[in-house]
Amino acid sequence: MRHKKAGPSGTVDAPLETKSQRTAVRDAIPSVVGGRLRTYDPAADNVGAFLRLLGERITRPLAVSLTACVHCGLCAESCHYFLARPDDPTMTPVYKADQIRRVFKRHLDWTGRVVPWWVHAGSPRSDEDLNRLKNIVFGTCSACRRCTLNCPMGVDTGLLVRFTRGLLTELGIVPEGVFNVSRDEWETGNQMAVTEEEYLETLQWMKEEVQAELDRPDVDIPVDRADCNVLYTINPREIKFDPRSIANAAKVFHVAGETWTLPKWGWDQTNFGLYSGDDKLGGYVARNVYEAAERLRAKRIVISECGHGYRSTRWEGYNWAGYDQKLPTESVVVTLMRYLQEGRIRVDPSRNPEPVTFHDSCNIARSGDLVEEPRWILGRVCADFREMHPNRRENFCCTGGGGLLSMAEYRPLRLEVAKVKAEQLRATGAKLVCTMCHNCIDGLTDVIKHYRLDMKVVQVLDLVAKALVIS
Amino acid sequence: MSATLKFLENEVQIAALLFMAVVYAVRLVWILRFEFRRERTFPAGSEAAGIGFSLMNVAMPWAMESTRKRPWFYLQFVIFHLGVAAAITATFIIPYKPALLETKPVALAFQTMMGAAFLVGLMRLVRRLREPALRLISTADDYLSLALMILFFAAGVLAVPNRYRTAEWTLILFFGLTAFFLVYVPFSKICHYLYYPFTRYFLGKTLGHRGALPPGKTAADRPLPEGSGTRRPR
Numbered sequence: 001m002r003h004k005k006a007g008p009s010g011t012v013d014a015p016l017e018t019k020s021q022r023t024a025v026r027d028a029i030p031s032v033v034g035g036r037l038r039t040y041d042p043a044a045d046n047v048g049a050f051l052r053l054l055g056e057r058i059t060r061p062l063a064v065s066l067t068a069c070v071h072c073g074l075c076a077e078s079c080h081y082f083l084a085r086p087d088d089p090t091m092t093p094v095y096k097a098d099q100i101r102r103v104f105k106r107h108l109d110w111t112g113r114v115v116p117w118w119v120h121a122g123s124p125r126s127d128e129d130l131n132r133l134k135n136i137v138f139g140t141c142s143a144c145r146r147c148t149l150n151c152p153m154g155v156d157t158g159l160l161v162r163f164t165r166g167l168l169t170e171l172g173i174v175p176e177g178v179f180n181v182s183r184d185e186w187e188t189g190n191q192m193a194v195t196e197e198e199y200l201e202t203l204q205w206m207k208e209e210v211q212a213e214l215d216r217p218d219v220d221i222p223v224d225r226a227d228c229n230v231l232y233t234i235n236p237r238e239i240k241f242d243p244r245s246i247a248n249a250a251k252v253f254h255v256a257g258e259t260w261t262l263p264k265w266g267w268d269q270t271n272f273g274l275y276s277g278d279d280k281l282g283g284y285v286a287r288n289v290y291e292a293a294e295r296l297r298a299k300r301i302v303i304s305e306c307g308h309g310y311r312s313t314r315w316e317g318y319n320w321a322g323y324d325q326k327l328p329t330e331s332v333v334v335t336l337m338r339y340l341q342e343g344r345i346r347v348d349p350s351r352n353p354e355p356v357t358f359h360d361s362c363n364i365a366r367s368g369d370l371v372e373e374p375r376w377i378l379g380r381v382c383a384d385f386r387e388m389h390p391n392r393r394e395n396f397c398c399t400g401g402g403g404l405l406s407m408a409e410y411r412p413l414r415l416e417v418a419k420v421k422a423e424q425l426r427a428t429g430a431k432l433v434c435t436m437c438h439n440c441i442d443g444l445t446d447v448i449k450h451y452r453l454d455m456k457v458v459q460v461l462d463l464v465a466k467a468l469v470i471s
Numbered sequence: 472m473s474a475t476l477k478f479l480e481n482e483v484q485i486a487a488l489l490f491m492a493v494v495y496a497v498r499l500v501w502i503l504r505f506e507f508r509r510e511r512t513f514p515a516g517s518e519a520a521g522i523g524f525s526l527m528n529v530a531m532p533w534a535m536e537s538t539r540k541r542p543w544f545y546l547q548f549v550i551f552h553l554g555v556a557a558a559i560t561a562t563f564i565i566p567y568k569p570a571l572l573e574t575k576p577v578a579l580a581f582q583t584m585m586g587a588a589f590l591v592g593l594m595r596l597v598r599r600l601r602e603p604a605l606r607l608i609s610t611a612d613d614y615l616s617l618a619l620m621i622l623f624f625a626a627g628v629l630a631v632p633n634r635y636r637t638a639e640w641t642l643i644l645f646f647g648l649t650a651f652f653l654v655y656v657p658f659s660k661i662c663h664y665l666y667y668p669f670t671r672y673f674l675g676k677t678l679g680h681r682g683a684l685p686p687g688k689t690a691a692d693r694p695l696p697e698g699s700g701t702r703r704p705r
């Protein structure tokens with residue numbers, strides 16, 4: 001087995017790359033000119049701005065998570081970074097959270113303001129310190145929240161990491177990949193800069209595919225149709241790399257007799273604001289979806305299989321956007337379960353004979369509510385379902401969470417710590433690992449390739465579509 | 472009983488307690504001044520159930536992998552905190568209900584709890600010094616707080632027999648430490664119990680609202696056919 005080592009502690013020291021930022025400034029793109037997308041200015045007082053933002057943005061849940069930690073260290077063994085690198089004390093969640101906690105203590109808490117050395121309180125002194133903080137919160141944590149659920153005090157380290165990312169994003173001190181994806185979301189309304197033409201063409205192509213497959217010319221993939229039951233929102237990855245998942249959804253909706261539509265604008269349910277900590281971006285992208293549903297008078301928003309997309313659109317987005325939820329908003333997995341329960345679709349599990357295991361997406365299982373629903377479905381569409389251990393809310397991250405797939409500079413460390421996931425996958429003996437997250441597909445595919453596992457990644461919808469009995 | 476001990480057991484303790492109460496009150500106001508944003512989504516679970524589960528987490532070692540896999544660590548936690556409870560109770564019993572401690576089994580029970588906590592405290596100190604990951608994050612406050620607790624337990628074991636005629640120094644040490652604690656605690660990590668209800672409340676509220684806590688809900692519990700997230704806000 002080949003293992004590319006990430007190097008000893010302290011080598012996650014990627015410099016701040018600003019080439020894309022400079023190009024965006026030079027081209028005067030609207031999001032930069034309008035001040036929505038922030039770029040790095042080496043001449044600015046970035047430390048001062050960081051401290052000002054810290055004081056302005058701390059909420060009550062953050063404040064108590066910053067003050068309550070007792071340094072018991074119990075979180076360490078819940079983190080796949082520490083489990084994979086037990087000799088590296090900088091990999092513990094508490095160490096990572098302490099990097100923002102020390103600044104909070106120095107500037108806002110009591111003891112740290114008077115006797116900082118007593119409680120390890122301190123302040124960033126330069127942009128290099130902020131870049132170091134960037135490498136810790138973006139590069140050594142996938143914000144999976146496993147430590148949060150294992151903290152006896154209830155300290156939400158995942159929340160602290162996202163908060164810190166948000167402060168750095170406001171200063172443009174972010175990995176280049178994060179900047180690029182954020183730029184695309186601001187500029188095009190979706191994170192892969194899919195054009196409207198490409199979007200519509202792909203949908204047309206998939207419509208023709210399903211019509212041919214089912215020999216039913218009445219199958220449709222409607223766009224911007226008003227008064228439907230379902231407004232279906234997708235991940236741009238489905239347009240770019242995996243359009244079959246849209247075809248599968250179309251097939252199931254057709255068989256179930258659903259009235260559904262995709263919106264022409266506001267179709268991207270993914271949200272890089274969750275990863276970058278930028279609530280403004282998060283609110284903008286989520287609002288696009290909510291307003292599309294309102295404009296088309298849809299009765300329900302259905303989110304295709306995506307972990308962070310589900311968390312963002314179902315839970316966080318309404319709060320970021322300051323938009324009171326008006327419509328039921330659910331994962332397509334819940335929709336599929338309803339169809340099965342109501343007898344609107346029928347399935348034959350013998351069509352999926354290979355051993356299948358299920359990987360719980362962190363954003364859905366730990367920060368959301370769907371744990372048993374995918375299992376309920378898999379129990380009906382697969383002949384041989386096997387649990388992975390640990391599972392459900394204790395599952396390990398695919399290692400591509402927290403936006404890490406877009407940050408090439410942290411890839412060696414990500415793949416090194418993925419050995420925890422690789423061992424978990426291998427132990428199942430399954431040939432297929434099912435997940436309800438597009439991000440996890442890429443994360444798991446990387447792990448499978450790197451650790452040479454004999455497995456393929458699929459989604460719940462893939463297995464349902466394969467098992468679908470069409471009369 | 473000397474006038475010094477009497478003064479230490481009464482006036483000094485009351486003054487220190489009042490000081491702690493005032494600082495805690497200010498601390499609570501400080502926490503409450505941070506913004507709290509209201510939830511805008513439909514619930515998929517019960518906030519009350521989530522908060523209840525989260526707050527009771529301390530008594531459910533099976534609920535977290537971190538404690539489930541390390542039962543000895545959890546037992547240490549229980550012993551240590553029982554010792555804390557015993558020591559605090561002793562600071563009230565000795566001056567105000569000394570007759571209780573004249574019953575030997577009662578005094579012995581207090582001494583056993585504090586003695587066991589003393590040993591656990593020493594083990595925790597060794598762990599903190601030995602493990603590199605803990606050493607890296609440990610502050611002077613972490614070390615002093617733990618060392619003071621160890622000393623406090625030892626002093627408690629010696630003070631509980633309440634032998635003010637023959638060994639007054641044990642009581643002076645115990646009550647001197649108590650007074651110091653009451654003043655120091657609000658500024659140290661020892662006051663984590665003040666934050667525990669808050670952190671647990673917020674986590675339980677958020678994840679209870681989403682149906683992630685309490686865990687163990689089955690798919691059959693879902694309000695289908697409407698599906699998740701279809702209920703109106705309460």
